[in-house]
Structure formats: C-alpha cells, structure tokens
Amino acid sequence: MHFANLFYVEAIRNSQSSIRNCLYLCAMKKAGILGGGQLGRMLLQAAANYPVETFVLENDADCPAAHLCTHFTKGDITNFNDVYNFGKGLDVITIEIESVNLEALEKLEAEGVAVYPKPATLKIIKSKILQKEFYKSNEIPSSEFVITNNKADLQQFSSFLPAAHKLAMGGYDGKGVQLIKTQEDFDSGFDEPAVLEKLVQIKKEIAIIVAVATDGETVIYSPVDMVFDQRLNLLSYQLSPAELPEKVFWKAEAIALKVVKQLKSPGIFAVELFADTEDNVWVNETAPRVHNSGHHTIEACYSSQFDMLWRVLLNYPLGNPDHILPAAIVNLIGENGHTGPAHYEGLNDVLAMDNVFVHIYGKAITKPGRKMGHITILSNEKQELLHKANQIKHALKVISK
Amino acid sequence: MHFANLFYVEAIRNSQSSIRNCLYLCAMKKAGILGGGQLGRMLLQAAANYPVETFVLENDADCPAAHLCTHFTKGDITNFNDVYNFGKGLDVITIEIESVNLEALEKLEAEGVAVYPKPATLKIIKSKILQKEFYKSNEIPSSEFVITNNKADLQQFSSFLPAAHKLAMGGYDGKGVQLIKTQEDFDSGFDEPAVLEKLVQIKKEIAIIVAVATDGETVIYSPVDMVFDQRLNLLSYQLSPAELPEKVFWKAEAIALKVVKQLKSPGIFAVELFADTEDNVWVNETAPRVHNSGHHTIEACYSSQFDMLWRVLLNYPLGNPDHILPAAIVNLIGENGHTGPAHYEGLNDVLAMDNVFVHIYGKAITKPGRKMGHITILSNEKQELLHKANQIKHALKVISK
Numbered sequence: 001m002h003f004a005n006l007f008y009v010e011a012i013r014n015s016q017s018s019i020r021n022c023l024y025l026c027a028m029k030k031a032g033i034l035g036g037g038q039l040g041r042m043l044l045q046a047a048a049n050y051p052v053e054t055f056v057l058e059n060d061a062d063c064p065a066a067h068l069c070t071h072f073t074k075g076d077i078t079n080f081n082d083v084y085n086f087g088k089g090l091d092v093i094t095i096e097i098e099s100v101n102l103e104a105l106e107k108l109e110a111e112g113v114a115v116y117p118k119p120a121t122l123k124i125i126k127s128k129i130l131q132k133e134f135y136k137s138n139e140i141p142s143s144e145f146v147i148t149n150n151k152a153d154l155q156q157f158s159s160f161l162p163a164a165h166k167l168a169m170g171g172y173d174g175k176g177v178q179l180i181k182t183q184e185d186f187d188s189g190f191d192e193p194a195v196l197e198k199l200v201q202i203k204k205e206i207a208i209i210v211a212v213a214t215d216g217e218t219v220i221y222s223p224v225d226m227v228f229d230q231r232l233n234l235l236s237y238q239l240s241p242a243e244l245p246e247k248v249f250w251k252a253e254a255i256a257l258k259v260v261k262q263l264k265s266p267g268i269f270a271v272e273l274f275a276d277t278e279d280n281v282w283v284n285e286t287a288p289r290v291h292n293s294g295h296h297t298i299e300a301c302y303s304s305q306f307d308m309l310w311r312v313l314l315n316y317p318l319g320n321p322d323h324i325l326p327a328a329i330v331n332l333i334g335e336n337g338h339t340g341p342a343h344y345e346g347l348n349d350v351l352a353m354d355n356v357f358v359h360i361y362g363k364a365i366t367k368p369g370r371k372m373g374h375i376t377i378l379s380n381e382k383q384e385l386l387h388k389a390n391q392i393k394h395a396l397k398v399i400s401k
Numbered sequence: 402m403h404f405a406n407l408f409y410v411e412a413i414r415n416s417q418s419s420i421r422n423c424l425y426l427c428a429m430k431k432a433g434i435l436g437g438g439q440l441g442r443m444l445l446q447a448a449a450n451y452p453v454e455t456f457v458l459e460n461d462a463d464c465p466a467a468h469l470c471t472h473f474t475k476g477d478i479t480n481f482n483d484v485y486n487f488g489k490g491l492d493v494i495t496i497e498i499e500s501v502n503l504e505a506l507e508k509l510e511a512e513g514v515a516v517y518p519k520p521a522t523l524k525i526i527k528s529k530i531l532q533k534e535f536y537k538s539n540e541i542p543s544s545e546f547v548i549t550n551n552k553a554d555l556q557q558f559s560s561f562l563p564a565a566h567k568l569a570m571g572g573y574d575g576k577g578v579q580l581i582k583t584q585e586d587f588d589s590g591f592d593e594p595a596v597l598e599k600l601v602q603i604k605k606e607i608a609i610i611v612a613v614a615t616d617g618e619t620v621i622y623s624p625v626d627m628v629f630d631q632r633l634n635l636l637s638y639q640l641s642p643a644e645l646p647e648k649v650f651w652k653a654e655a656i657a658l659k660v661v662k663q664l665k666s667p668g669i670f671a672v673e674l675f676a677d678t679e680d681n682v683w684v685n686e687t688a689p690r691v692h693n694s695g696h697h698t699i700e701a702c703y704s705s706q707f708d709m710l711w712r713v714l715l716n717y718p719l720g721n722p723d724h725i726l727p728a729a730i731v732n733l734i735g736e737n738g739h740t741g742p743a744h745y746e747g748l749n750d751v752l753a754m755d756n757v758f759v760h761i762y763g764k765a766i767t768k769p770g771r772k773m774g775h776i777t778i779l780s781n782e783k784q785e786l787l788h789k790a791n792q793i794k795h796a797l798k799v800i801s802k
Contacts, residue, residue, distance in 0.1 A: 049760050067470065067471045068449060319755075351720070352718040355721060360452045
C-alpha cells in the first residue's frame with residue numbers, strides 16, 4: 001500500500017534533492033546507529049544488502065550489534081560528547097532506542113547531519129508527558145490523562161482509576177509502567193514526573209508500522225494483533241495481519257497515518273493502538289524506530305521494516321510493505337529464576353518445525369524477562385500459526401546452567 | 402522435500418552424537434569461514450540468527466565479509482600455516498571458495514575440528530581431473546573427457562571437437578575454461594594439466610542444491626534454470642523452479658542426489674547439470690559450498706542455502722528448502738571498460754520496482770566481469786519474472802566514475 005504524497009511533511013532542513021541526484025552515482029554513505037541491541041543487529045543484517053558504511057555507538061563492546069557493523073564505537077548514547085563525536089562525520093544517524101542524548105542530535109542536525117527520526121520528533125516521543133499532550137493537541141484519540149509530579153499528586157485522581165501510571169522518561173519494555181487499580185495502589189506509583197492514564201476497556205491491542213520517506217511519501221504495514229502476557233507486560237505472541245472488523249481496520253490505519261503525519265519526520269514509526277469493546281480506536285504510544293511488533297516483516301513482507309528504514313536513511317524509494325504470507329511471532333524471553341550465560345533449551349525441536357524462523361539475538365547473559373530472541377512462523381492457515389506459536393512457547397526456554 | 406536417511410554417509414570421525422546431546426544446552430560454537438567474499442557475507446547475514454561466534458580468514462581486511470563476523474583474521478587461505486592457525490581453536494570450519502589449503506584442513510580434521518565439506522571431498526572437487534574421474538568411476542553421467550598435461554597434448558584429440566578445455570586447478574567464475582571449436586583453437590588451450598571435455602548439445606543448464614546433514618539426512622532444492630551470457634561465460638539470469646519435462650526433472654534430481662551421496666560429506670553442494678536435446682542429463686560440475694545458483698533461496702525459500710549451511714555446521718535439523726514463491730535472479734556484473742570505485746547507476750530505478758530484492762556485495766572496486774551484487778525478483782507469474790529481469794539488466798550498471 002503506497003500513500004504517495006498523501007500529506008505534507010515539512011521541508012527537510014538539509015535539501016534532499018541534491019543528495020538524491022547524487023545517489024545514483026555516489027560512493028558509500030556513512031550511517032550511524034545509536035544503540036547496539038537486537039534492533040541494531042537486525043538493521044545491520046539488512047544493511048549488508050546496500051552500499052553503506054555502518055557505525056554503531058554502544059557501551060558494551062559485545063552487544064548484539066557490535067560485530068555486524070563496519071565501525072563500532074564504545075560510548076554512552078546518553079552522553080552529549082559521545083553522541084556528538086560519534087555523529088560528526090556521518091551522513092545520516094538513526095536510533096534503535098529512545099533514551100539517547102537529544103541535545104547532541106540537535107547540534108548534529110544543525111550542522112548538516114541527517115537525523116531520522118528528527119530530534120524535534122524524538123523530543124516529543126521521549127517524554128510520555130509531551131507525547132500525551134501531542135495526541136491531545138492534534139486531536140488524536142488517546143486515553144484521558146493527567147500529569148503527576150510525584151506520588152502525592154496521585155491522591156487527587158481517584159476518579160481516574162483504574163489507571164496506568166507511566167514514568168515520563170526512560171520507560172522501556174514494560175518497565176516504568178505501573179497499574180493503579182484502586183487507591184491502595186497509589187503507594188506503588190512513581191515519585192517522579194509521570195502520566196496517569198485512564199484504562200481503556202481493551203478488546204485488542206494492535207500495532208501499525210508506517211514508513212516515511214524524506215520526501216514525505218509514506219507506506220503502511222498491515223496492522224498486527226498483539227497478545228500480551230499480563231504478568232510481565234510483555235508480548236506473548238503476535239499475529240499479522242490482525243483480524244479486525246473493517247471499521248476498526250480503517251480507523252486504526254487513519255489514526256496511525258495521522259500520528260505519523262503530525263510527527264513530521266522521516267523514519268519508521270510503530271503506532272501502538274487499543275481497540276475497545278465499542279470498536280473505538282485509541283493510540284497507546286508511538287515508537288520512532290523499528291519495533292518488536294514488526295519483526296515478522298523480515299520473512300513475511302516483501303520489504304521488512306529494517307530494509308524499509310535503510311531505504312529512508314539512504315534516500316531510496318520506499319519498498320513494498322505487503323505480506324507474502326501471514327505470520328505469527330513468539331518472543332523468546334529469559335526464564336524467571338535464570339541469570340547467567342544463555343542456553344537455548346529446546347532449540348533443536350523448534351528448528352525441526354517447518355516454516356519457522358529462529359532469531360537469536362546473541363546476548364551472552366540471560367535475565368528474567370530479557371528479550372533474547374524471537375521466532376517467526378509463516379502460514380496461510382491461522383490455526384497453524386496459533387498451534388505452532390503454542391508449541392514453540394512450550395518447547396523453547398532460555399535458561400542459564 | 403526431505404529425504405531422510407535415504408542413504409548412508411560414512412560415520413563422521415568425531416562422534417556427532419555427543420555434540421548433538423550437548424547442543425541443547427551448549428554456549429556458542431566457534432565457526433570459521435575460509436574466504437571473505439560475497440558468499441561469506443551472505444553466510445554471516447544468516448549466522449546472526451543463531452548462537453554462533455563467527456571467524457573469517459581472508460587476505461583483504463575490507464573484503465565483503467570482513468565486518469560481519471565476530472573475529473576477522475587477515476591471512477592467506479592457500480597458506481598452510483595461516484589456515485592451520487586460524488582453524489586450531491574452532492569447532493567447525495567451512496569454505497566459501499575451493500582454492501584453500503587442503504593439507505591444513507586435513508590436519509585440522511585429524512585433530513578434531515569438524516571440516517564441512519570434508520577435506521577428502523574437497524580434494525576431489527578442487528581438481529577438474531579428479532572430479533571428472535570421480536563421475537566416471539561412480540557411473541554418473543558426465544560428458545566424455547581426456548586429460549591433457551600441456552598444449553601439445555591437444556593435437557591428438559581432434560575427434561573430441563568441439564570441446565571445452567578446463568584447467569585442472571584454480572578455475573573460477575568462467576576463468577580457466579577455454580572453448581576449442583576447431584583445430585585452429587588448439588593454440589588457445591592451456592599449457593598446464595587440464596581436461597578436454599566433449600561439448601554436449603545443451604538444451605538447458607540447470608543447477609540443483611543439496612544439503613547433507615552430519616547424520617546423512619539430505620534435503621534438495623528445486624532445480625534452477627540457468628541462462629548464460631555466452632560471451633562472458635557468466636550467468637545472465639536464472640529462474641527457479643526450472644521448467645523441465647517431468648522425465649528431465651526426475652533424472653536431474655536422482656543424479657544430483659547420487660553425486661552428493663558419493664561425495665560422502667556433510668555440507669551444501671551445488672550440482673550443475675546439462676539437459677541435452679534428447680533429454681539426457683549430464684553433470685557439468687559440482688561445488689561443495691553455497692553457490693550463486695542458490696541466492697534466490699534467501700527470499701524465495703523457507704530455508705535459504707545460507708540458513709541451511711548453518712543448520713549443517715551447527716548440527717541442527719535441516720530446514721525446509723521449498724519455495725514460498727518462484728524467483729528470478731539477475732547478477733550484477735562490473736561493466737566492461739570500468740575499473741575503479743564502484744558506483745551503482747540506476748539503483749533507484751530498480752529499488753522503485755515492487756518485489757525486487759537488491760544485494761550489493763560491498764566491494765569497493767569494480768572490474769569488468771566482477772560479481773558486484775545480485776537482484777532477486779519474486780512473483781507467481783513467469784512473465785513478470787522475465788520482464789523485470791530484463792528491465793533490471795537494462796536499468797542497473799556497475800561503473801566507476
């Protein structure tokens with residue numbers, strides 16, 4: 001689905017037209033990634049298809065992305081000097097995690113380095129407070145919220161319960177989110193700036209990935225049905241394309257496109273949405289980067305989210321986000337009670353299953369709840385996807401010995 | 402298509418059962434690749450899905466595979482000490498080119514390193530003379546041949562013409578092959594040990610890739626129709642699955658399996674075959690490694706040839722070689738008259754085409770005839786595959802500026 005020029009994205013500061021004209025004949029661009037986790041790793045697997053010199057900044061010299069880039073720099077992605085020095089000579093920079101030094105990216109952008117997502121966009125998304133205010137001011141449906149600066153603030157919002165309390169800054173992978181069901185839970189709230197969001201009567205959680213090219217062209221991936229493990233607040237498995245009533249489907253796509261349009265930046269965006277029991281659609285949150293909800297696109301779609309991001313970063317035409325086959329994904333999470341060198345129990349059983357794709361992220365150490373890999377299943381039959389997803393969840397465990 | 406235990410592969414010297422039992426729980430294996438070209442590069446892209454520590458030996462520290470491995474060693478793959486020292490601490494070694502030091506591999510194997518393909522198999526294949534004698538002694542149909550030690554030897558074989566003269570050692574990518582049509586061409590023959598093969602009346606050139614696991618289980622990929630550029634003796638484009646009369650299809654599969662069975666080694670094997678005008682099938686030659694004729698498997702098959710080789714090397718169950726969609730491949734070859742920094746003219750036009758997958762090998766310098774990349778096209782419609790293959794051949798050029 002191509003939505004060429006459906007809407008306007010503000011003119012890119014550093015004229016892209018000269019870059020585009022040059023690209024037909026240019027030698028390799030230098031592209032930097034802030035963060036060296038599994039998203040960086042998969043981004044680098046895709047980079048090897050293109051003429052691009054890759055750079056990674058990360059504190060851990062054995063992180064999942066460290067050995068798949070042309071140049072690895074050990075450094076702190078939250079530190080101004082580390083990020084600025086890393087980015088200075090590059091043509092383009094992207095992120096694989098939001099917790100990066102924004103000021104350095106702003107300076108780099110001002111000095112002519114292309115930064116996608118743009119720092120102005122990242123600034124909105126990094127803060128749960130700014131993000132919620134962004135939805136509100138752009139009339140994008142999102143659950144009702146109030147801002148709290150400390151735990152004591154919560155007391156006045158009993159009428160909001162049940163609610164989710166979300167740290168303004170630094171939440172990730174289910175951390176920084178606290179359910180507040182009754183007033184007795186107020187004590188487990190955050191004592192730092194946060195938002196308190198009224199809970200929606202969720203029927204379904206879905207995610208939609210949208211790619212925005214430097215000229216504002218967008219393509220949109222099929223919605224993904226995300227089934228959560230309530231206990232860990234982590235994805236249990238996901239199905240793509242999601243099965244949705246037509247009304248919900250169109251609402252979700254329109255809302256995702258509106259979010260991304262208003263964010264005014266090239267890049268890949270994952271919009272997480274709730275469909276409620278009355279078929280209303282609400283934005284939960286948006287990530288300005290490749291995203292766990294899009295990992296199936298590696299095998300299931302003509303152009304994966306990682307391939308697509310390279311097309312954005314290198315100023316190539318966008319790819320085709322359509323499915324080749326429907327897919328399910330099972331996340332591979334570190335078992336509770338196991339911290340230490342990672343071992344993949346049952347991996348042979350899973351590899352013996354047809355049309356199942358294993359992705360181990362190469363993390364040496366497993367911890368309870370840590371994302372250690374994912375498994376993609378392809379099939380035209382939904383029952384087969386679900387059946388295999390369940391088999392895999394029971395067969396495969398990440399433990400330490 | 403799984404052909405479990407169809408035949409016996411000699412017992413592997415270093416008992417695999419203990420490795421298998423351990424694999425459920427073992428930490429990362431150390432796997433080495435001799436050679437750092439595009440085959441190594443794509444092998445490493447696939448490696449990042451598995452818990453494996455990768456090592457590459459190659460003379461050029463900026464070769465296509467240099468920046469995608471955990472450890473790169475600069476060294477000569479034809480030098481005994483370089484190969485032996487590289488391989489000493491590894492669990493398993495494979496090759497991405499045949500011209501490697503065989504004696505070092507034999508010593509490593511004797512000392513307990515798993516070497517796939519096995520050195521004894523590689524020895525047969527490395528020499529065109531031994532390879533032809535292998536086909537003959539195993540009653541595998543292959544064109545009639547004689548051995549020549551020097552140019553003068555050719556004179557006595559006028560009755561063999563037209564024929565192909567092939568250097569015994571070191572031929573690669575169409576080099577080391579000379580067509581001898583008439584006696585006047587004798588002077589362009591090789592003055593070193595070589596084979597002179599009677600030309601077959603070729604109707605079709607096909608390639609079949611077979612994977613052999615350490616326990617002898619085999620899987621076979623669909624035959625690929627290889628259409629050659631006679632001038633460069635390089636692949637022009639290929640279609641997979643090949644369209645073959647049923648009789649030819651079964652003959653080709655049976656012959657490919659027989660070749661691989663008799664080679665008695667785990668690994669990936671590409672068997673190149675001719676179908677003649679009378680629907681006879683002849684083996685042209687066999688490569689004991691991942692192969693250009695299998696690049697479409699990355700996107701077109703459930704388990705790519707690269708994924709499959711990792712399953713062999715890491716002693717996992719074999720994958721599913723079946724097609725998801727039919728595919729065509731166009732090779733991206735350095736233009737004549739261009740030597741220097743590589744530029745990809747027309748890349749944007751090709752990236753604007755749907756369901757087309759670009760693979761640029763990251764070689765800094767282009768030369769006439771050098772393999773610089775390949776493009777895979779997926780479609781259910783043969784006409785669309787051919788149409789896009791032709792478009793790409795005209796749109797995309799590798800030049801130097």
